[in-house]
Amino acid sequence: MPENIFLSLLIPTLNEEENIVGLLERVMGVLDNSGVTYEVVVIDDASVDRTPFLAENALGIKGKVIRRRAVKRSLSLSVLDGINISGAEYIIVIDADGSHPPELLPAMIRYLAAGYELVVPSRYVQGGGVKNFPFTRRLISKFACGVGRAVTRIKDNTSGFFGIKKSCLEGIILSPQGFKIGLEVFVKARYRSFIEIPYIFENRKKGESKLKGLVVLQYFLQVLGLIGYNLTKNAG
Numbered sequence: 001m002p003e004n005i006f007l008s009l010l011i012p013t014l015n016e017e018e019n020i021v022g023l024l025e026r027v028m029g030v031l032d033n034s035g036v037t038y039e040v041v042v043i044d045d046a047s048v049d050r051t052p053f054l055a056e057n058a059l060g061i062k063g064k065v066i067r068r069r070a071v072k073r074s075l076s077l078s079v080l081d082g083i084n085i086s087g088a089e090y091i092i093v094i095d096a097d098g099s100h101p102p103e104l105l106p107a108m109i110r111y112l113a114a115g116y117e118l119v120v121p122s123r124y125v126q127g128g129g130v131k132n133f134p135f136t137r138r139l140i141s142k143f144a145c146g147v148g149r150a151v152t153r154i155k156d157n158t159s160g161f162f163g164i165k166k167s168c169l170e171g172i173i174l175s176p177q178g179f180k181i182g183l184e185v186f187v188k189a190r191y192r193s194f195i196e197i198p199y200i201f202e203n204r205k206k207g208e209s210k211l212k213g214l215v216v217l218q219y220f221l222q223v224l225g226l227i228g229y230n231l232t233k234n235a236g
């Protein structure tokens, strides 16, 4: 494992008190054994439960919690806050609900260190898949990723699990409406190489799902916005 790597691991949270401590313990266990220098940044969007408090306790000196107090919650802007305060060369973003296995972090770091500027764990490349994911969610996910292919070559483009060289993000403007932060980054960031690596996504076991009807509608608006973005970029 490369040792001269400095990594910021960003974890956006909203009411994840049932998941955050277990996830942080897994994350820190994996990263402590990996030999990289790292900080964990939890970006909490005014959770109404004990998430930020539990995260601070679990992290100790290994990271920090940003407590957002914005008028409107925003997953994209939360991740952007994390990127902005990070001093690291590499960023990895991971969900707090346990759907994304932290055990994949060393492989992601190895690919970043080998020169891939974007690394995306993927359900939709050979060897990848989902576990305990209801049939309707599977369909929605596949359909949404298919739609996302209109704006990016990344197959698992609705995921919030990715690693990127921070310099590829300089100057990019993320949409505050974008719930699918990965898609925003896959379309807007300036990376010269990427790789998707297979993994098994596991449906959240605890805590409330935020996937409501409105989110699906927002997603289609987000894709339309990104089609417009690509057209303007290509024309300019």
Ligand SMILES: Nc1nc2c(ncn2[C@@H]2O[C@H](COP(=O)(O)OP(=O)(O)OP(=O)(O)O)[C@@H](O)[C@H]2O)c(=O)[nH]1
Residues within 6 Å of the ligand: 011, 012, 013, 014, 015, 016, 043, 044, 045, 073, 074, 075, 078, 094, 095, 096, 097, 099, 160, 204, 208, 209, 210, 211
């Ligand atoms: N900071 C911040 N984090 C959020 C917000 N909404 C969701 N999150 C976090 O972002 C990650 C992804 O959200 P999820 O609710 O898991 O979204 P999902 O995976 O599409 O759907 P479910 O797992 O079914 O809920 C989790 O770590 C959430 O706690 C938000 O508005 N602000």
Ligand SMILES: [Mg+2]
Residues within 6 Å of the ligand: 095, 097, 099, 204
């Ligand atoms: Mg989830």
